[in-house]
Amino acid sequence: MAKSIAxxxxxxxxxxxxxxxxxxxxxxxxxxxxxxxxxxxxxxKAKEVMDAFDTARVDSRGFxxxxxIAFNRxxxxxxxxxxxxxxxxxxxxxxxxxxxxxxxxxxxEFLPHPEL
Amino acid sequence: MSILIKRPAPHGGRLEERVVHDPxxxxxxxQRCSASYDIKATLDENGQPVRNVYRxxxxxxxxxxxxxxxxxxKAEVDRILKERRLLNEWVFPYPLVFDITEEELKDLGVTxxxxxxxxxxxxxxAILDIDEIWxxxxxxxxxxxxxxxxxxxxxxxxxxxxxxxxxxVIYKNLSPVVLAGKYRIINEPKFLPPFxxxxxxxxxxxxxxxxxxxxxxxxxxxxxxPHIGHEFLMKDAGYTGDMEPCHGIQVxxxxxxxxxxxxxxxxxxxxxxxxxxxGYIKPERHIVTFTLWDMRYGNPLESILHGIIRQxxxxxxxxxxxxxxxxxxxxxxxxxxxLWSKGIPSFGFPASINDVPYGLQIRPQNxxxxxxxxxxxxxxxxxxxxxxxxxxxxxxxxxxxxVAEGLFPPKVIFRPEVYKVIVKWWKEFGYPFCNPRYVKxxxxxxxVDLPDMDI
Numbered sequence: 196m197a198k199s200i201a202x203x204x205x206x207x208x209x210x211x212x213x214x215x216x217x218x219x220x221x222x223x224x225x226x227x228x229x230x231x232x233x234x235x236x237x238x239x240k241a242k243e244v245m246d247a248f249d250t251a252r253v254d255s256r257g258f259x260x261x262x263x264i265a266f267n268r269x270x271x272x273x274x275x276x277x278x279x280x281x282x283x284x285x286x287x288x289x290x291x292x293x294x295x296x297x298x299x300x301x302x303x304e305f306l307p308h309p310e311l
Numbered sequence: 312m313s314i315l316i317k318r319p320a321p322h323g324g325r326l327e328e329r330v331v332h333d334p335x336x337x338x339x340x341x342q343r344c345s346a347s348y349d350i351k352a353t354l355d356e357n358g359q360p361v362r363n364v365y366r367x368x369x370x371x372x373x374x375x376x377x378x379x380x381x382x383x384x385k386a387e388v389d390r391i392l393k394e395r396r397l398l399n400e401w402v403f404p405y406p407l408v409f410d411i412t413e414e415e416l417k418d419l420g421v422t423x424x425x426x427x428x429x430x431x432x433x434x435x436x437a438i439l440d441i442d443e444i445w446x447x448x449x450x451x452x453x454x455x456x457x458x459x460x461x462x463x464x465x466x467x468x469x470x471x472x473x474x475x476x477x478x479x480v481i482y483k484n485l486s487p488v489v490l491a492g493k494y495r496i497i498n499e500p501k502f503l504p505p506f507x508x509x510x511x512x513x514x515x516x517x518x519x520x521x522x523x524x525x526x527x528x529x530x531x532x533x534x535x536x537p538h539i540g541h542e543f544l545m546k547d548a549g550y551t552g553d554m555e556p557c558h559g560i561q562v563x564x565x566x567x568x569x570x571x572x573x574x575x576x577x578x579x580x581x582x583x584x585x586x587x588x589x590g591y592i593k594p595e596r597h598i599v600t601f602t603l604w605d606m607r608y609g610n611p612l613e614s615i616l617h618g619i620i621r622q623x624x625x626x627x628x629x630x631x632x633x634x635x636x637x638x639x640x641x642x643x644x645x646x647x648x649x650l651w652s653k654g655i656p657s658f659g660f661p662a663s664i665n666d667v668p669y670g671l672q673i674r675p676q677n678x679x680x681x682x683x684x685x686x687x688x689x690x691x692x693x694x695x696x697x698x699x700x701x702x703x704x705x706x707x708x709x710x711x712x713x714v715a716e717g718l719f720p721p722k723v724i725f726r727p728e729v730y731k732v733i734v735k736w737w738k739e740f741g742y743p744f745c746n747p748r749y750v751k752x753x754x755x756x757x758x759v760d761l762p763d764m765d766i
Contacts, residue, residue: 201709205718224703225683228721229713252708260708261572264715302715303746308737309717 198241200259202271204230211275220280234270234280244285247292248299263299264306316527316553316627318520319672322619323378323401326513330372330496334764337497341435341766344428346419348411350436352754355480359747360754362481365431366567366603367407372437372496373512375602375620381493382409385445392456394659395615400669404615405607406457409439409494410447410486427490434761435498442492447485454482458609458641464657467611467646476641477570478607500759505581506566511600517625519598520559527552528559529628529676530621532636534606536574536582536733537562538725540681540705542591543690548630548676549596560597561626563617566758567605570638572711573745576753578736585728600624603758610635610642611650615664615671618651622673630676651675681705683723690723714743 202208204221209230212218221230236244241259245251250261266288273287274280288295331337352360370376378401383391387398388406397403411419421427421441429437447453458479459468472479502510511519520528529552531545549560562583566576574582580601587597602620607613613636621629635647643649652675654660654667664670680693682702696702705724713720720730737743740752 203713203716203718225721225723226685226688228723254706254708256704256706256709258706258709260706260712262712264712267712267716304748305741306715306737306743307717308734308741308743309719311719311731311734 196257197235197237198253198257198259200234200236200244200262200270202232202234202267202274204232208271215278217274217278217280232274232280234274234284236282236285240282240285240289243289247289248295263295264302265295265298269295314553316674318517318526318625318627319622321374321377321513321623322671323399325377326374326623327371327377327380328374328514329380329494330499332499334498334762337435338764338766340426340438340495340497341428341764344426344438346421346425347428347430347435348415348419349430349433353410353481353484353486355484356474360750361477361484361568362605363568363754363757364409365436365757366605368429368437368494368496369500369603370620371407372494374623375513376403376407376616377513377619377623379403379407382439382489382491383407384443384491385489387491392453395612396659396669402615402664402667402670403619404609404612406453406482408447408485408489408491411488411490412486413488415486416444416488421490428766429494431500431759432757432761435764435766436500436761437494437496437498439490439494440492441490445489445491447487447489450483450485450487453485454479457482458607458612459658464655466655466657467643467649468641469643470641472641475639476608477568477605477638478609478613481605481607498761498764500761502759503756505577506601506758509564509580509584509599509601511598511624513623513625516561516600520625523559523595523598525558527557527628528561528626529557529630530561530563530617530624530626530673531630532617532621533562533564533579533583534569534573534636535707536578536725537586537729538705538710539683539690539723542586542726543681543692544630544632544678545597546592547681547692548628548678551628551676557628558596560592561621561624562597562599563621563624564599564601565604565606566601567603568750568754569606569745570608571745571747571750574733574743575736575740575745575749576758577739578733578743581735582729582732585732586726589726589728591726606636608636608638610637611646611655611658614647614650618664618671618673618675622671626673628674628676630678632678633680648675648677651677711744
């Protein structure tokens with residue numbers, strides 16, 4: 196069964212894709228209070244992601260979660276670069292696994308807190 | 312027949328309170344001990360703390376685990392593993408032991424009949440009167456027997472336990488020598504902030520219910536900072552009761568070592584307090600409390616302990632959701648609800664745990680799921696809402712991912728006051744969740760300090 200992954204969008208990310216076709220692909224969650232992209236991938240690609248990141252899991256909704264924060268950041272960068280929510284964005288991420296893992300190792304010790 | 316529900320008696324018939332409140336008497340008792348031992352954390356194979364027996368001593372001596380009085384004898388552990396019962400017949404889920412190494416036993420030079428002074432953070436803390444000394448021959452076998460196996464417990468155990476299951480790791484890493492006997496706290500610890508405000512051991516919680524005029528109280532078990540789904544679980548489950556909804560909604564957080572990815576204890580307890588301080592559940596009907604315990608994540612077995620703790624605290628009801636106190640997919644997601652509705656014969660319960668001799672009196676309120684429904688435009692209960700396709704679930708991992716990315720969550724996921732608590736402790740610890748550094752530092756700091764006591 197295909198798996199999904201959600202990339203959450205804050206104002207900064209929405210600004211980065213403004214004017215592109217991606218704008219029409221923004222989905223809203225929780226009554227419009229949260230914006231995101233939802234990418235679908237077949238089992239083969241999902242397995243590659245799961246195998247690359249040992250914390251990754253599929254939640255009760257069929258979404259891949261618990262990937263490193265750096266994964267989400269890189270996935271958004273690839274989406275913005277390829278202007279696509281398709282395989283090419285996922286392939287771009289899989290081509291940067293080493294970079295993501297290096298960043299993820301630092302994430303286990305420290306994450307910058309948001310300013311409220 | 313009255314339809315009014317009365318407060319249940321403690322499990323085992325009476326509350327154990329094994330605490331010496333008079334420091335002079337505590338000092339005299341300490342002076343009679345033949346040796347002293349500095350309590351240390353149980354470590355996993357990587358040297359990471361997974362448990363501290365001081366939490367078990369506190370929970371036993373303050374009555375949360377009544378009728379348990381101390382570290383268990385071999386016959387008692389064997390019976391628990393076979394039938395989930397103490398030697399006095401009362402239901403109990405887990406072995407609880409004071410374990411040391413052979414070298415430590417040799418250095419202490421204690422034997423049956425001796426009293427051992429237990430020190431915590433370098434100060435006198437408690438006494439263990441040694442009734443028996445026995446060995447754990449095979450800790451891995453003990454770990455498997457404690458939680459069950461797919462072969463022995465096919466009703467609910469789906470896959471063998473292993474090193475990813477925190478409770479299994481605790482039992483697997485116990486030291487081989489068990490000193491069995493009764494504990495007594497002789498130097499009362501003082502809780503550090505923020506825990507000090509939320510300490511309601513059973514005698515005090517029962518008195519607090521009386522003060523508030525509560526007869527019916529429903530408990531919410533938590534190891535989480537509450538998102539809106541949790542809040543609605545509490546509110547809706549609270550509609551049960553007798554002729555009116557439960558008078559009180561109690562949060563009882565489990566404070567102790569948790570797995571990476573869970574929230575820090577400080578954020579959990581203050582996050583729940585923020586719900587009533589913000590008026591989302593009014594303070595007059597809501598109380599936040601905690602129990603010291605290093606979670607075993609034993610789903611149905613953990614729910615027995617939860618029932619015992621909250622019955623001892625005086626609760627009439629206990630809400631149980633999906634995947635109660637679970638990690639991974641070792642147990643069926645509704646294993647706890649199965650135990651409380653029809654029993655799990657392979658664990659020694661051919662009927663609901665309320666309907667077996669020496670079982671529990673606290674009543675289960677088994678709940679399904681809450682989600683956000685964009686059609687209903689509200690937080691909906693799965694058994695009410697018919698918009699299955701449109702539902703948006705409160706996946707814990709999804710919420711954690713959003714927090715970790717530093718996005719301000721919408722009000723439909725976290726109350727702003729609750730999220731501010733997460734960030735407050737994130738600033739303090741440099742991380743929003745438990746990670747190895749937090750766990751190590753916390754195990755040095757613990758939740759308490761002890762007064763000086765010269766012996």
